[in-house]
Amino acid sequence: MKLAGANFYRYSLPCAHPLELRGATIDRRTGIVVAIHGDGAAVGYGEIAPLPQFSVETLDEALASARRCIQFLERRAGASPATRAALRDREPFPPSVRFGIECALWNLAAQSNAKSPADLLAESPATRVPVNALITTSGAAAADAAESAAHNGYTAIKLKVGRVAIESDLESVRGIRRAIGEGVEIRLDANRSWSFDDALEFARRVADCEIAYIEEPIDEPHRLDEFAARSPIPIAVDETLQDAGWARLHEWRQAEFLDPFAHVPADADPLLRAILAARAWVVKPTLVGMPLTYLAHLLTKQRRIDADLVISSSFESGLGLVALANLAACAGDGALPAGLDTAAWFGGDVLDAPLPIVSGAIDLAGANAIAARFSPDGLEEVAND
Incomplete structure (x- = not known):
């Protein structure tokens, strides 16, 4: 070309x-x-x-x-x-x-x-990309926001935890589950805010709230595999993928360490063991640097890992969000809710209209039409x- x-x-x-x-x-x-x-x-x-x-x-x-x-x-x-x-x-x-x-x-x-970008990388991309509602408040405000999101068709809620006292976070999680009932997924993101013991206590006390995963629960990422073995709630990795970096991830991929049921040496890098212990990879391409074709191959199952893949935003503008939505769409109709509910954080955009989110999902054709009108x-x- x-x-x-x-x-x-x-x-x-x-x-x-x-x-x-x-x-x-x-x-x-x-x-x-x-x-x-x-x-x-x-x-x-x-x-x-x-x-x-x-x-x-x-x-x-x-x-x-x-x-x-x-x-x-x-x-x-x-x-x-x-x-x-x-x-x-x-x-x-x-x-x-x-x-x-x-x-x-x-x-x-x-x-x-x-073609659309998604059609270029996948044979049958999703036409609607579900997103998780991002909640950064706590207490009654968090429960109200979650109830509103569920009412508007969101199938997953992501709550930031670790910013207030653990007891307050516990009440927030319980309040959200009461407000939304069953059938809506709750994801938690601690951003490495807790000690190992505090995180384990928290996980045990919210285990009855049907939590999908806790993202980066502890401030010692090299102990994540140990935490995952003891926690009643699965973990997800985000910053740990960034710490590993694409160069190391590429080496592990080439060595087939990232493949399901791979044999990993006992003295393997603690970050590799942490990544392999995760139920989900929360991938922010702006931060982790994974090639788009590799991510598309994971989403279309041309390559496999023993974890769910959640495409997520690093607070990009609408232009970046449309690209991420096309990437997430490569998973097809089974696409997991992506972490793309970030546009509301900005008072303006480079695009001339907000992304169309209807019933908790981005309308991909509508989003691509908006992006096609972009002019610098x-x-x-x-x-x-």
Whole structure:
């Protein structure tokens, strides 16, 4: 595929609700939109938005890396014009850069083939992508929010825990279960807030509330496999995947350690053991850097792991959310609720309309139609150095 250059545009979105990220308060979300030009008038857009306090790379570092990435792709396309432009699995670009560049190339290829992005990676993608309702309050407010979400068709609730006293979190979980009854999934996310013993006590005391999993329950990730063996509630990994990084995950994949029923050495990396002990992987491509094709293969079961895969947002703009929705749709009609209920945190967007969430699910065709109208005209173009 011939590439005809790229442009970069900076965005800055006000937060409708301040983002509390590892002790820092963020009132604006900033990022870069990359526009990759193909043959003719085709343009593919992607979003590069390192998340403060979580991403290793800064926005300026990501921009510089993205420029180098485009140069590599242009040279490669010039040498092999018949080959589809793509990043190779082991190329060491920062996670946010890989996500943004791959999304732009994915979008460009979809246009060239007159398909939606999801149709390009999966034979029978879902037309509706369920999402979990994100709740960050506690007590009666959390129960009210969960009841409203269930009434509006959401089939999964994600509650942030570990920010208040354990007794308060216990009451929040019980109040939510009473409010929504059976049939709606409850997911908990502790963001490594608890000690091993406190997390285990919490898990035992809410075991009767039918919890799907607790995400990153303890502040000692190297003990997650031990915790999983003792907890009555399954665990999910998020930050642990980020700590491992794509380079190590790729090595473990090549060694077949991530495959179901794999034989793992007794002296294996504690992070590998933690990942293998998880019921679910909560994957935020902006932060973990997994190639989109690998994730699509997991979602379509062309490759298998012994865990559920939950695609999740790192508070991207609507442009990034549409890309993530297309990725999650690759799982087909059995797609698990994705962690994409984040648009309400912003007081504006780069898209001209909010994503259509109806009965707790994103209408993919509607979302793609909105993304297709995107224009960078209102954004600040970043000049070449």
